[in-house]
Amino acid sequence: MIVYENLPIGGTHLPTSNDMLKILDIQDGNIEFKDHCVYHDEYKGEKSKFIEAKLTYTPMACVKCQAPNENYSLYRNGTQLSRITLPMAGIYPTYLLLKKQRFMCKSCKATFTAKTPVVKDHCFIANTVKGLILLKTTDAQSIKNIARDSSVSAPTVQRVINQEARKFQSYDRTLPANLSFDEFKYAKGQLAFEYIDAKAGEILDVLPSRDGRTVKSHFISHYSLRDRENVQTINRVGGK
Numbered sequence: 001m002i003v004y005e006n007l008p009i010g011g012t013h014l015p016t017s018n019d020m021l022k023i024l025d026i027q028d029g030n031i032e033f034k035d036h037c038v039y040h041d042e043y044k045g046e047k048s049k050f051i052e053a054k055l056t057y058t059p060m061a062c063v064k065c066q067a068p069n070e071n072y073s074l075y076r077n078g079t080q081l082s083r084i085t086l087p088m089a090g091i092y093p094t095y096l097l098l099k100k101q102r103f104m105c106k107s108c109k110a111t112f113t114a115k116t117p118v119v120k121d122h123c124f125i126a127n128t129v130k131g132l133i134l135l136k137t138t139d140a141q142s143i144k145n146i147a148r149d150s151s152v153s154a155p156t157v158q159r160v161i162n163q164e165a166r167k168f169q170s171y172d173r174t175l176p177a178n179l180s181f182d183e184f185k186y187a188k189g190q191l192a193f194e195y196i197d198a199k200a201g202e203i204l205d206v207l208p209s210r211d212g213r214t215v216k217s218h219f220i221s222h223y224s225l226r227d228r229e230n231v232q233t234i235n236r237v238g239g240k
């Protein structure tokens with residue numbers, strides 16, 4: 001009998017939330033997974049993998065009126081469920097069913113939803129999937145192949161290319177104060193790298209390799225020292 005290390009034995013060893021973040025290449029520690037959060041179901045005519053999770057944290061201030069969160073002035077007000085396409089984990093199209101915490105502000109009565117660098121607001125494709133699409137485009141792969149490999153439709157691939165690729169053509173932009181670094185599986189045995197405006201959830205650029213020298217030389221050659229010094233935090237929760 002072969003016993004593999006780290007495999008569930010008799011259902012007693014369950015992956016922790018932290019393990020799930022690593023398995024899915026998700027870099028946001030505010031996303032929590034519970035036991036038994038993975039199941040398979042038919043979706044769009046295909047056997048698919050669904051992973052349930054919750055996004056929650058304590059906001060510092062109201063995003064609308066900027067009033068600081070004091071004495072429970074921002075309170076939890078239900079959740080909003082999003083189905084987010086992730087890069088395939090294994091052989092099935094993979095979806096994150098993310099319950100995003102909603103908050104209400106006592107001062108201005110506004111409501112807002114928790115944010116994550118994993119996905120842009122009002123978007124249902126993980127930034128890592130977008131990054132994968134953009135890298136595969138530079139490999140001159142057909143839209144059809146890219147769609148198959150990234151579990152989204154061909155028109156969605158085209159839309160991502162149109163929306164995102166344009167931004168990367170010029171480098172007359174600055175770096176935001178808060179960055180998020182993301183890694184995802186690209187080619188066999190290769191991890192790609194993307195960096196994201198942590199506040200807006202916007203992909204800023206995608207590199208085919210995560211190797212430290214590539215990343216460093218990219219930042220040095222594309223941004224001025226002043227730009228780079230503007231960065232206050234880099235979020236790489238769950239990174240390897």
Ligand SMILES: [Zn+2]
Pocket residue numbers: 062063064065066067105106107108109110
């Ligand atoms: Zn408010």
